[in-house]
Amino acid sequence: MIGVAAVLGRAYHVPVMVAEVLRVLAPRVGGTYLDGTVGGGGHAEAILSSAEGVRLYALDRDPEAVEEARSRLRLFADRVRLAVGDFADVHDIFGLGEGTLDGVLLDLGVSSHQIDLLERGFTFRPGAPLDMRMxxxxxxxxxxxxxxxxxxxxxxxxxxxxxxxxxxxxxxxxxxxxxxxxxxxxxxxxxxxxxxxxxxxxxxxxxxxxxxxxxxxxxNRELESLTRGLSSLKRLLGSGGRLVVISYHSLEDRIVKRAFALWSRACVCPPGIPVCQCGGKAEGRLLVRRALVPSESEVLRNPRARSGKLRAWERA
Ligand SMILES: C[S@@+](CC[C@H](N)C(=O)[O-])C[C@H]1O[C@@H](n2cnc3c(N)ncnc32)[C@H](O)[C@@H]1O
Structure with missing residues (x-):
């Protein structure tokens, strides 16, 4: 099947910071991963190609994106499961058990395809219907x-x-x-x-x-989905499993940054308590201290990458 974008003669979406995603996600041979925002399948293809026998669950709220990804990923058919849905509900959608994933990618926001199609109403170009439903x-x-x-x-x-x-x-x-x-x-x-x-x-x-x-x-209740999604995705990660998130505005980035910082702290006692009472253990560690951003050359090639910020966390 030919994808929608191919018919329109332009790229559905150019994936952002692919090299950085692969570096921090570090897919391993035979590992099981989730792309919670598969879009046109660019990151998904890179993950599937990066190591032998990688299996991928892939999800998007947008049925058009899932169709596009299905077409792009057809060569990996027996290693991919695709579905339409919100990543915050991934547990129910794929029936995944706790600790079953080696890694998760969320590449938040909207795809170029969604912005480019006037009728989807994500743009402020003249004449767009005010729709915006992913x-x-x-x-x-x-x-x-x-x-x-x-x-x-x-x-x-x-x-x-x-x-x-x-x-x-x-x-x-x-x-x-x-x-x-x-x-x-x-x-x-x-x-x-x-x-x-x-x-x-x-x-x-x-x-x-x-x-x-x-x-x-x-x-799209985006911040609610992200907040709910992060904690359910954390539970799906096995030991050493990695959660990689690319966000495109400060509200999303703040939620990701705070969640990762909280999960990486051993002690969660209120400030001012001289000796730790909670005896807490960190659930994992930050994989990058400061958010990674796209290189200048990537932004030149793909200006839509410019606001991307990548954060990553690893489960203990
Ligand atoms: C930036 S694009 C992803 C592009 C993709 N990484 C690629 O390589 O083509 C963001 C996608 O996430 C989807 N999305 C946003 N929030 C979502 C959510 N809560 N659950 C599932 N999909 C979501 C959007 O519909 C959109 O297709």
Whole structure:
């Protein structure tokens, strides 16, 4: 079968920091791995090719991504199991037992394919429907338009402030609420017009990106999935198993950084207690002290890699 991207004549997605992923994940002969965000299958292919007999569970919320990956990974068919779903639910989806995985990769965010297709509504290019659901229409859930049209003022303020790091969210909420009473939000143009009115100037590309991303995070409950997913994935790792995460914005990176730091600490007593009371043992160790970032040459080749940050942790 030919993938969707091939039909459209462009790459589905160029995988980010492949060499770094392989270096820290260090797939071993006959090992069992999970790619929780398989996208177009670029990282998955690299993992499957990196050592003899590697087996891979691969998952994506987006049915189109799973189809693309199925086509790309067909040569490895007997070593790959693919499914549509959220990595936070991986335990139920594949029925994996605790301690069964040698490594997990999460490459968060959206694929180039999702951004490039206007009808998926992840872009602020003119005329895009405000959709942004990673699972597409098949899996239902609120679209970005529905969030803008139905969320309470408090919920909107929270979305713009927490997820969009907007310093003056109230003026934007007021604008959205006034506009939706007149005409419901439908397309990217409606939201860009609201931004322009609220800011009193045409929004800079970085403002548009920030606010559109905030809505995407809310529509897909991305931070909840990540928080829930990290702790269930940790339990699936066997001794020496590795969890590698590439994130693309500071909110995600903070969640990963804090989780890995907490799991790497022996003592979890509250600060100020002179002698450790908890007798705790670290569950594992950080594999990289500071997040790895893409090389300059990679960013030149693939500008979409520029905000990537890779963190990795190993189970004791
Ligand atoms: C940056 S792309 C991954 C690209 C992939 N590594 C490759 O080599 O092509 C991110 C993918 O993660 C998926 N995704 C994001 N959050 C997810 C979640 N909670 N569960 C499963 N898939 C998710 C998106 O649908 C998207 O296809």
């Amino acid at each position: 699972g597409g229409a098949v899996h239902g859930g609120q679209t970005a338009a529905a969030v803008l049209n139905q969320a309470s003022e408090g919920e909107l303020r929270d979305i713009f402030r927490r997820y969009g790091e907007e310093r003056r969210p109230k003026r934007l909420v007021r604008e959205v609420v006034a506009r939706r009473a007149w005409k419901p939000f439908e397309t990217s143009d409606d939201l860009v017009a609201a931004l322009e009115a609220a800011f009193g100037r045409p929004p800079a590309p970085s403002d548009r990106a920030r606010i559109f991303q905030a809505l995407r995070i809310a529509v």
